[in-house]
Amino acid sequence: MNPFMLRALELATLGRGHVSPNPMVGCVIVHEAEGKEPRIIGEGWHQRYGEAHAERNAIAAVQPTDLHLLSESTAYVTLEPCSHYGKQPPCADLLIEKRIGRVVCCNNDPNPLVAGNGFAKLRTAGITVETGLLAEIGRDLNARFFTFIEKKRPYIILKWAETSDGFIAGKNGRPVKISGDLSHRLVHRWRSEEDAIMVGTNTARNDNPRLNTRLWPIQTGLGKNPIRIVFDRNLSLPTDLHLFDGSQPTIVFHEESEFSKSERADERMREKQANVTFHAFTHSLAHALEILHQRNIQSVIVEGGTTLLHSFIEAGFWDEMRVFRSRGVLCEGVAAPRVQGKLIHREMVGEDELTRYVNDRMSE
Numbered sequence: 001m002n003p004f005m006l007r008a009l010e011l012a013t014l015g016r017g018h019v020s021p022n023p024m025v026g027c028v029i030v031h032e033a034e035g036k037e038p039r040i041i042g043e044g045w046h047q048r049y050g051e052a053h054a055e056r057n058a059i060a061a062v063q064p065t066d067l068h069l070l071s072e073s074t075a076y077v078t079l080e081p082c083s084h085y086g087k088q089p090p091c092a093d094l095l096i097e098k099r100i101g102r103v104v105c106c107n108n109d110p111n112p113l114v115a116g117n118g119f120a121k122l123r124t125a126g127i128t129v130e131t132g133l134l135a136e137i138g139r140d141l142n143a144r145f146f147t148f149i150e151k152k153r154p155y156i157i158l159k160w161a162e163t164s165d166g167f168i169a170g171k172n173g174r175p176v177k178i179s180g181d182l183s184h185r186l187v188h189r190w191r192s193e194e195d196a197i198m199v200g201t202n203t204a205r206n207d208n209p210r211l212n213t214r215l216w217p218i219q220t221g222l223g224k225n226p227i228r229i230v231f232d233r234n235l236s237l238p239t240d241l242h243l244f245d246g247s248q249p250t251i252v253f254h255e256e257s258e259f260s261k262s263e264r265a266d267e268r269m270r271e272k273q274a275n276v277t278f279h280a281f282t283h284s285l286a287h288a289l290e291i292l293h294q295r296n297i298q299s300v301i302v303e304g305g306t307t308l309l310h311s312f313i314e315a316g317f318w319d320e321m322r323v324f325r326s327r328g329v330l331c332e333g334v335a336a337p338r339v340q341g342k343l344i345h346r347e348m349v350g351e352d353e354l355t356r357y358v359n360d361r362m363s364e
Protein backbone atom coordinates (compact mmCIF):
# COMPACT_ATOMS: atom_id res chain seq x y z
CA MET A 1 0.00 0.00 0.00
CA ASN A 2 1.36 3.37 -1.00
CA PRO A 3 2.75 4.92 2.20
CA PHE A 4 2.17 8.50 1.04
CA MET A 5 -1.50 7.92 0.33
CA LEU A 6 -1.84 6.10 3.63
CA ARG A 7 -0.35 9.16 5.29
CA ALA A 8 -2.78 11.43 3.40
CA LEU A 9 -5.68 9.25 4.59
CA GLU A 10 -4.40 9.43 8.13
CA LEU A 11 -4.17 13.22 7.96
CA ALA A 12 -7.70 13.39 6.55
CA THR A 13 -9.09 11.72 9.68
CA LEU A 14 -7.83 14.63 11.78
CA GLY A 15 -10.78 16.60 10.39
CA ARG A 16 -13.30 14.13 11.82
CA GLY A 17 -16.17 15.88 13.54
CA HIS A 18 -15.15 19.31 12.26
CA VAL A 19 -15.67 19.30 8.50
CA SER A 20 -19.15 17.82 7.96
CA PRO A 21 -21.01 18.12 5.61
CA ASN A 22 -17.73 18.42 3.70
CA PRO A 23 -15.62 15.29 3.27
CA MET A 24 -12.47 14.63 5.28
CA VAL A 25 -9.53 15.17 2.92
CA GLY A 26 -5.77 14.84 3.37
CA CYS A 27 -2.89 15.81 1.07
CA VAL A 28 0.81 14.91 1.04
CA ILE A 29 3.24 16.52 -1.40
CA VAL A 30 6.19 14.31 -2.24
CA HIS A 31 9.32 15.27 -4.17
CA GLU A 32 9.91 12.26 -6.40
CA ALA A 33 12.77 13.09 -8.76
CA GLU A 34 14.63 10.28 -10.49
CA GLY A 35 17.59 8.90 -8.64
CA LYS A 36 16.54 10.57 -5.41
CA GLU A 37 14.80 9.21 -2.34
CA PRO A 38 11.18 10.43 -2.32
CA ARG A 39 10.77 13.14 0.32
CA ILE A 40 7.64 14.67 1.82
CA ILE A 41 7.88 18.45 1.40
CA GLY A 42 4.38 19.45 2.52
CA GLU A 43 1.36 18.00 4.31
CA GLY A 44 -2.11 19.29 5.05
CA TRP A 45 -5.72 18.38 5.68
CA HIS A 46 -9.13 19.99 5.62
CA GLN A 47 -9.38 21.06 9.25
CA ARG A 48 -12.67 22.85 9.60
CA TYR A 49 -15.83 23.33 7.57
CA GLY A 50 -15.61 26.54 5.51
CA GLU A 51 -11.85 26.81 5.93
CA ALA A 52 -8.94 25.94 3.62
CA HIS A 53 -8.97 22.63 1.77
CA ALA A 54 -6.29 19.97 2.20
CA GLU A 55 -4.32 20.91 -0.92
CA ARG A 56 -4.06 24.58 0.09
CA ASN A 57 -2.84 23.66 3.57
CA ALA A 58 -0.28 21.22 2.16
CA ILE A 59 1.10 23.80 -0.28
CA ALA A 60 1.21 26.40 2.51
CA ALA A 61 3.32 23.97 4.55
CA VAL A 62 6.04 23.69 1.86
CA GLN A 63 9.18 25.58 2.89
CA PRO A 64 9.98 28.54 0.61
CA THR A 65 13.30 26.85 -0.22
CA ASP A 66 11.41 23.79 -1.50
CA LEU A 67 8.82 25.60 -3.62
CA HIS A 68 10.89 25.16 -6.79
CA LEU A 69 10.59 21.38 -6.33
CA LEU A 70 6.81 21.36 -6.87
CA SER A 71 7.10 20.68 -10.60
CA GLU A 72 8.98 17.47 -9.79
CA SER A 73 6.54 16.54 -7.05
CA THR A 74 3.36 14.50 -6.70
CA ALA A 75 0.37 15.64 -4.67
CA TYR A 76 -1.24 12.60 -3.05
CA VAL A 77 -4.78 13.77 -2.31
CA THR A 78 -7.48 11.51 -0.91
CA LEU A 79 -10.18 13.16 -3.06
CA GLU A 80 -10.30 14.75 -6.50
CA PRO A 81 -9.23 18.41 -6.18
CA CYS A 82 -12.23 20.70 -6.42
CA SER A 83 -12.85 22.84 -9.48
CA HIS A 84 -15.54 25.21 -8.20
CA TYR A 85 -15.82 28.29 -6.03
CA GLY A 86 -17.56 27.28 -2.80
CA LYS A 87 -16.49 28.65 0.54
CA GLN A 88 -13.01 28.17 -0.87
CA PRO A 89 -11.45 28.81 -4.29
CA PRO A 90 -10.76 25.77 -6.52
CA CYS A 91 -7.87 23.54 -5.46
CA ALA A 92 -7.30 22.43 -9.06
CA ASP A 93 -6.47 26.06 -9.97
CA LEU A 94 -4.06 26.30 -7.06
CA LEU A 95 -2.21 23.12 -8.08
CA ILE A 96 -1.97 24.40 -11.66
CA GLU A 97 -0.73 27.80 -10.50
CA LYS A 98 1.91 26.18 -8.31
CA ARG A 99 2.95 23.95 -11.23
CA ILE A 100 2.62 20.64 -9.42
CA GLY A 101 4.06 17.76 -11.49
CA ARG A 102 1.53 15.00 -10.82
CA VAL A 103 -1.68 14.44 -8.86
CA VAL A 104 -2.72 11.05 -7.47
CA CYS A 105 -6.10 10.52 -5.74
CA CYS A 106 -8.14 7.80 -4.07
CA ASN A 107 -11.57 8.86 -5.32
CA ASN A 108 -13.42 11.10 -7.71
CA ASP A 109 -15.46 13.81 -5.99
CA PRO A 110 -19.16 12.93 -6.48
CA ASN A 111 -20.20 16.53 -5.75
CA PRO A 112 -21.97 17.53 -9.01
CA LEU A 113 -20.08 20.84 -8.89
CA VAL A 114 -16.82 18.89 -9.21
CA ALA A 115 -17.48 15.34 -10.53
CA GLY A 116 -14.56 14.95 -12.91
CA ASN A 117 -14.09 18.66 -13.63
CA GLY A 118 -11.19 18.87 -11.19
CA PHE A 119 -9.30 16.12 -13.04
CA ALA A 120 -10.22 17.62 -16.43
CA LYS A 121 -8.82 21.01 -15.42
CA LEU A 122 -5.55 19.46 -14.24
CA ARG A 123 -5.16 17.33 -17.38
CA THR A 124 -5.87 20.28 -19.66
CA ALA A 125 -3.05 22.09 -17.88
CA GLY A 126 -0.73 19.19 -18.75
CA ILE A 127 -0.60 17.65 -15.28
CA THR A 128 -0.47 13.86 -15.01
CA VAL A 129 -3.48 12.59 -13.04
CA GLU A 130 -4.15 9.17 -11.56
CA THR A 131 -7.13 8.14 -9.49
CA GLY A 132 -8.32 4.99 -7.73
CA LEU A 133 -5.33 4.49 -5.44
CA LEU A 134 -6.57 2.94 -2.15
CA ALA A 135 -10.04 3.78 -3.42
CA GLU A 136 -11.85 1.48 -1.00
CA ILE A 137 -10.22 3.02 2.08
CA GLY A 138 -11.03 6.48 0.70
CA ARG A 139 -14.69 5.57 0.26
CA ASP A 140 -14.92 4.05 3.73
CA LEU A 141 -13.38 7.16 5.24
CA ASN A 142 -16.06 9.38 3.71
CA ALA A 143 -18.90 6.84 3.57
CA ARG A 144 -21.34 9.44 4.90
CA PHE A 145 -20.37 12.04 2.28
CA PHE A 146 -20.53 9.55 -0.62
CA THR A 147 -23.84 8.03 0.49
CA PHE A 148 -25.43 11.43 1.03
CA ILE A 149 -24.52 12.67 -2.46
CA GLU A 150 -24.88 9.46 -4.44
CA LYS A 151 -28.02 8.08 -2.80
CA LYS A 152 -29.56 11.44 -1.92
CA ARG A 153 -30.27 10.28 1.62
CA PRO A 154 -28.35 10.24 4.91
CA TYR A 155 -25.97 7.41 5.80
CA ILE A 156 -28.01 5.12 8.04
CA ILE A 157 -26.73 3.15 11.01
CA LEU A 158 -29.15 0.73 12.67
CA LYS A 159 -28.23 0.07 16.28
CA TRP A 160 -29.76 -2.18 18.86
CA ALA A 161 -28.96 -4.34 21.88
CA GLU A 162 -30.39 -7.83 22.21
CA THR A 163 -30.32 -10.55 24.82
CA SER A 164 -28.60 -13.85 24.15
CA ASP A 165 -32.03 -15.27 23.28
CA GLY A 166 -32.73 -12.50 20.79
CA PHE A 167 -35.01 -10.00 22.54
CA ILE A 168 -34.71 -6.24 22.27
CA ALA A 169 -37.34 -5.29 24.90
CA GLY A 170 -39.64 -6.95 27.41
CA LYS A 171 -43.24 -8.00 26.92
CA ASN A 172 -45.34 -5.24 25.31
CA GLY A 173 -42.23 -3.16 24.79
CA ARG A 174 -41.38 -2.83 28.48
CA PRO A 175 -37.91 -1.29 28.60
CA VAL A 176 -35.23 -3.57 30.07
CA LYS A 177 -31.57 -2.84 30.55
CA ILE A 178 -29.84 -5.18 28.13
CA SER A 179 -26.30 -4.00 27.40
CA GLY A 180 -23.72 -3.02 30.01
CA ASP A 181 -22.29 0.36 31.06
CA LEU A 182 -19.33 0.25 28.69
CA SER A 183 -21.61 -0.39 25.72
CA HIS A 184 -23.84 2.42 26.86
CA ARG A 185 -20.89 4.79 26.86
CA LEU A 186 -19.83 3.66 23.42
CA VAL A 187 -23.32 4.37 22.12
CA HIS A 188 -23.07 7.92 23.44
CA ARG A 189 -19.83 8.29 21.55
CA TRP A 190 -21.51 7.03 18.39
CA ARG A 191 -24.33 9.51 18.86
CA SER A 192 -21.76 12.31 19.02
CA GLU A 193 -20.36 11.23 15.65
CA GLU A 194 -23.60 11.43 13.65
CA ASP A 195 -25.73 14.37 12.56
CA ALA A 196 -28.96 12.87 13.88
CA ILE A 197 -30.47 10.14 16.01
CA MET A 198 -33.87 8.62 15.34
CA VAL A 199 -36.49 6.63 17.27
CA GLY A 200 -40.01 5.43 16.61
CA THR A 201 -43.17 6.42 18.45
CA ASN A 202 -43.30 3.46 20.82
CA THR A 203 -39.69 3.85 21.89
CA ALA A 204 -40.23 7.56 22.52
CA ARG A 205 -43.30 6.77 24.62
CA ASN A 206 -42.10 3.66 26.47
CA ASP A 207 -38.48 4.61 27.12
CA ASN A 208 -38.77 8.41 27.28
CA PRO A 209 -35.17 8.64 26.02
CA ARG A 210 -33.05 11.80 26.14
CA LEU A 211 -31.07 10.83 23.04
CA ASN A 212 -28.09 12.93 24.05
CA THR A 213 -24.40 12.26 24.63
CA ARG A 214 -24.16 12.76 28.39
CA LEU A 215 -21.77 9.82 28.83
CA TRP A 216 -19.31 11.16 26.28
CA PRO A 217 -17.31 14.38 26.92
CA ILE A 218 -18.39 16.42 23.90
CA GLN A 219 -17.64 19.63 25.77
CA THR A 220 -13.95 18.87 25.25
CA GLY A 221 -14.50 19.02 21.49
CA LEU A 222 -15.24 15.32 20.99
CA GLY A 223 -18.25 15.52 18.68
CA LYS A 224 -21.66 17.06 19.25
CA ASN A 225 -25.17 16.35 20.40
CA PRO A 226 -27.14 15.00 17.44
CA ILE A 227 -30.45 16.35 16.19
CA ARG A 228 -33.24 14.14 17.52
CA ILE A 229 -35.79 12.71 15.10
CA VAL A 230 -39.02 10.99 16.11
CA PHE A 231 -41.93 9.56 14.18
CA ASP A 232 -45.24 10.64 15.69
CA ARG A 233 -47.75 10.03 12.91
CA ASN A 234 -50.81 11.10 14.89
CA LEU A 235 -49.09 13.60 17.12
CA SER A 236 -50.06 11.52 20.10
CA LEU A 237 -46.82 11.71 22.06
CA PRO A 238 -47.03 13.49 25.42
CA THR A 239 -45.40 16.91 25.27
CA ASP A 240 -43.53 16.38 28.54
CA LEU A 241 -41.21 13.75 27.07
CA HIS A 242 -37.46 14.44 27.35
CA LEU A 243 -37.44 14.64 23.55
CA PHE A 244 -39.34 17.90 23.81
CA ASP A 245 -37.27 19.47 26.57
CA GLY A 246 -35.60 21.90 24.17
CA SER A 247 -32.07 20.77 25.05
CA GLN A 248 -31.37 19.68 21.46
CA PRO A 249 -33.18 20.36 18.20
CA THR A 250 -35.90 17.76 17.57
CA ILE A 251 -37.61 16.90 14.29
CA VAL A 252 -41.06 15.33 14.39
CA PHE A 253 -42.46 13.47 11.38
CA HIS A 254 -46.24 13.39 11.38
CA GLU A 255 -49.01 12.78 8.92
CA GLU A 256 -50.59 15.90 7.48
CA SER A 257 -54.17 14.61 7.69
CA GLU A 258 -53.97 14.17 11.43
CA PHE A 259 -53.24 17.81 12.02
CA SER A 260 -56.32 19.35 13.63
CA LYS A 261 -56.63 23.00 14.57
CA SER A 262 -55.85 22.50 18.21
CA GLU A 263 -52.82 20.44 17.29
CA ARG A 264 -51.59 23.25 15.10
CA ALA A 265 -51.67 25.55 18.10
CA ASP A 266 -49.89 22.88 20.06
CA GLU A 267 -47.36 22.59 17.26
CA ARG A 268 -46.61 26.30 17.32
CA MET A 269 -46.25 26.24 21.08
CA ARG A 270 -43.86 23.31 20.95
CA GLU A 271 -41.83 24.77 18.13
CA LYS A 272 -41.33 27.99 20.02
CA GLN A 273 -40.59 26.53 23.37
CA ALA A 274 -38.83 23.36 22.64
CA ASN A 275 -36.64 23.63 19.60
CA VAL A 276 -38.96 21.34 17.66
CA THR A 277 -39.58 21.33 13.92
CA PHE A 278 -42.56 19.51 12.45
CA HIS A 279 -42.48 17.89 9.03
CA ALA A 280 -45.55 16.42 7.41
CA PHE A 281 -44.67 13.32 5.44
CA THR A 282 -46.50 10.74 3.39
CA HIS A 283 -46.44 7.16 4.65
CA SER A 284 -43.13 6.35 3.02
CA LEU A 285 -39.81 6.23 4.75
CA ALA A 286 -38.31 7.39 1.45
CA HIS A 287 -40.15 10.69 1.83
CA ALA A 288 -38.87 11.21 5.37
CA LEU A 289 -35.33 10.53 4.16
CA GLU A 290 -35.79 12.96 1.31
CA ILE A 291 -36.73 15.65 3.83
CA LEU A 292 -33.64 14.84 5.90
CA HIS A 293 -31.52 15.07 2.76
CA GLN A 294 -32.97 18.49 2.03
CA ARG A 295 -32.14 19.51 5.58
CA ASN A 296 -28.52 18.54 4.92
CA ILE A 297 -28.51 15.76 7.52
CA GLN A 298 -25.71 13.48 6.35
CA SER A 299 -26.05 10.64 8.81
CA VAL A 300 -28.60 9.11 11.15
CA ILE A 301 -28.24 6.51 13.87
CA VAL A 302 -31.51 4.65 14.34
CA GLU A 303 -31.95 3.34 17.88
CA GLY A 304 -35.24 1.48 17.62
CA GLY A 305 -37.71 0.21 18.24
CA THR A 306 -38.18 -2.94 16.26
CA THR A 307 -40.94 -1.61 14.02
CA LEU A 308 -38.80 1.27 12.87
CA LEU A 309 -35.69 -0.90 12.48
CA HIS A 310 -37.71 -3.39 10.45
CA SER A 311 -39.05 -0.75 8.13
CA PHE A 312 -35.51 0.45 7.38
CA ILE A 313 -34.34 -3.10 6.78
CA GLU A 314 -37.31 -3.97 4.55
CA ALA A 315 -36.84 -0.87 2.43
CA GLY A 316 -33.10 -1.54 2.16
CA PHE A 317 -32.43 1.90 3.58
CA TRP A 318 -29.46 1.10 5.75
CA ASP A 319 -25.69 1.14 5.52
CA GLU A 320 -24.52 -0.35 8.82
CA MET A 321 -25.88 -2.50 11.61
CA ARG A 322 -24.28 -2.33 15.05
CA VAL A 323 -25.55 -4.94 17.45
CA PHE A 324 -24.76 -5.61 21.10
CA ARG A 325 -25.54 -9.10 22.34
CA SER A 326 -25.63 -9.43 26.10
CA ARG A 327 -25.35 -12.59 28.18
CA GLY A 328 -28.80 -12.00 29.64
CA VAL A 329 -31.88 -14.05 28.90
CA LEU A 330 -35.44 -12.69 28.70
CA CYS A 331 -37.43 -15.73 27.46
CA GLU A 332 -40.15 -13.45 26.13
CA GLY A 333 -40.60 -9.96 24.77
CA VAL A 334 -40.06 -8.05 21.55
CA ALA A 335 -37.88 -10.00 19.11
CA ALA A 336 -34.78 -8.28 17.74
CA PRO A 337 -34.39 -7.86 13.98
CA ARG A 338 -32.23 -10.41 12.24
CA VAL A 339 -28.74 -9.23 11.36
CA GLN A 340 -27.75 -9.22 7.72
CA GLY A 341 -25.04 -7.87 5.45
CA LYS A 342 -21.32 -8.45 5.68
CA LEU A 343 -19.71 -8.85 9.08
CA ILE A 344 -16.90 -6.30 9.37
CA HIS A 345 -16.17 -6.19 13.07
CA ARG A 346 -16.51 -8.23 16.23
CA GLU A 347 -15.28 -7.33 19.71
CA MET A 348 -16.17 -7.68 23.35
CA VAL A 349 -17.33 -4.48 25.02
CA GLY A 350 -17.33 -5.38 28.70
CA GLU A 351 -19.62 -8.39 28.91
CA ASP A 352 -21.37 -7.67 25.63
CA GLU A 353 -20.42 -8.86 22.20
CA LEU A 354 -20.50 -6.10 19.60
CA THR A 355 -20.81 -7.02 15.93
CA ARG A 356 -20.97 -4.64 12.99
CA TYR A 357 -22.27 -5.34 9.51
CA VAL A 358 -22.29 -3.31 6.32
CA ASN A 359 -24.95 -3.49 3.66
CA ASP A 360 -23.37 -5.36 0.78
CA ARG A 361 -26.43 -5.15 -1.42
CA MET A 362 -26.79 -2.30 -3.87
CA SER A 363 -29.83 -0.62 -2.39
CA GLU A 364 -31.28 2.82 -2.79
Ligand code: AOF
Nearest residue numbers: 025046053054081082086087088091111
Ligand atom coordinates in the same frame (compact mmCIF):
# COMPACT_ATOMS: atom_id res chain seq x y z
C1 AOF B 1 -10.87 19.44 -2.09
N1 AOF B 1 -10.13 19.42 -0.96
O1 AOF B 1 -9.92 19.38 1.23
C2 AOF B 1 -12.09 19.28 0.35
C3 AOF B 1 -12.85 19.24 -0.84
O2 AOF B 1 -17.48 25.13 0.19
P1 AOF B 1 -16.10 24.61 -0.05
O3 AOF B 1 -15.30 25.51 -0.94
O4 AOF B 1 -15.37 24.22 1.20
O5 AOF B 1 -16.27 23.28 -0.95
C4 AOF B 1 -16.81 22.11 -0.41
C5 AOF B 1 -16.76 21.01 -1.45
O6 AOF B 1 -15.41 20.82 -1.88
C6 AOF B 1 -17.19 19.66 -0.89
O7 AOF B 1 -18.58 19.44 -1.04
C7 AOF B 1 -16.39 18.70 -1.74
O8 AOF B 1 -16.99 18.51 -3.00
C8 AOF B 1 -15.08 19.45 -1.91
N2 AOF B 1 -14.20 19.16 -0.77
N3 AOF B 1 -12.22 19.30 -2.02
O9 AOF B 1 -10.33 19.57 -3.19
C9 AOF B 1 -10.66 19.35 0.24
N4 AOF B 1 -12.66 19.24 1.58
Ligand code: ZN
Nearest residue numbers: 053082090091
Ligand atom coordinates in the same frame (compact mmCIF):
# COMPACT_ATOMS: atom_id res chain seq x y z
ZN1 ZN C 1 -10.68 22.08 -2.84
